[in-house]
Amino acid sequence: MTTPSPALPPEALAFRGGMSRLGAAVNLVTTDGPSGRHGLTVSAVCSVTDSPPTLLVCINSNAFSHDAFLDNGVLCVNVLNSAHTELSRAFARWTGEDRFAKATWITRDTGAPVLSDASASFDCRIVDHQRKGTHSVLFCEVRSTTLSDGPDEGLIWFGRGFHTLKAAE
Numbered sequence: 726m727t728t729p730s731p732a733l734p735p736e737a738l739a740f741r742g743g744m745s746r747l748g749a750a751v752n753l754v755t756t757d758g759p760s761g762r763h764g765l766t767v768s769a770v771c772s773v774t775d776s777p778p779t780l781l782v783c784i785n786s787n788a789f790s791h792d793a794f795l796d797n798g799v800l801c802v803n804v805l806n807s808a809h810t811e812l813s814r815a816f817a818r819w820t821g822e823d824r825f826a827k828a829t830w831i832t833r834d835t836g837a838p839v840l841s842d843a844s845a846s847f848d849c850r851i852v853d854h855q856r857k858g859t860h861s862v863l864f865c866e867v868r869s870t871t872l873s874d875g876p877d878e879g880l881i882w883f884g885r886g887f888h889t890l891k892a893a894e
Contacts, residue, residue: 751805751813751880751887754782755830755838756790758797762825762838763790766817768882769860770802778867780847783860789819791861798851799835800865803843805880806873807889812840813880834868844879846871 733741749768756763769783780802784791794800805813815824829841833848840846849865856862877892 749882751809751882753803753805753809753813753816753840753843754784754794754800755803755840756794756797756800757832757836757838758793758799760793760796763793764816764824764838765790766813767802773864778847778870779852780849780865780867782863782865784863785860786856787859794863795851795854795861797837799837800849800851800863801833801835801837801839802847802849802865803840804845804847805840806844806875806878807880807887808842808875809840809880810887813887833871839871842873842875843871844873844875 750770752767752770754765754767754770765784765788767782767784771781773779773781782800782802784794812827815827825838830838831841833839835848835850837848839848847865847867848869848871849867851863852866853864854861879890881888881890
């Protein structure tokens with residue numbers, strides 16, 4: 726028997742509804758190190774500064790691999806395109822399967838898994854983090870950036886579904 730989750734207060738429901746209208750890039754955030762190889766589908770990623778190049782990545786504190794990211798101290802933000810929709814779904818849920826077997830991976834400076842055909846990959850060291858509510862906010866200094874020769878498009882999460890965003894011609 727499962728315990729029903731508590732009903733969300735109206736302000737939380739309104740917030741979630743509003744956030745569903747804020748389009749966001751879909752990324753696979755991966756790590757490897759003493760606490761093992763892990764990955765998550767994440768849409769809460771943004772640029773902080775370009776000097777030094779730094780990203781902000783938010784990870785749910787209840788995620789199975791949350792502590793592994795902090796323990797390993799490294800991560801890679803792999804920016805996805807429409808060819809990665811199913812891979813994104815696989816990393817969005819924990820099923821016990823080897824989700825990494827569904828793609829080809831390489832490593833760069835930090836040793837975090839880099840998706841070989843990602844639109845862009847940011848290989849990072851976690852330099853600071855803070856907890857806020859249900860999430861950890863990670864400040865990640867970029868060690869290397871890789872751009873793909875693949876399609877000039879992005880995978881976007883909007884209105885509780887996946888969409889493809891293509892560059893203007």
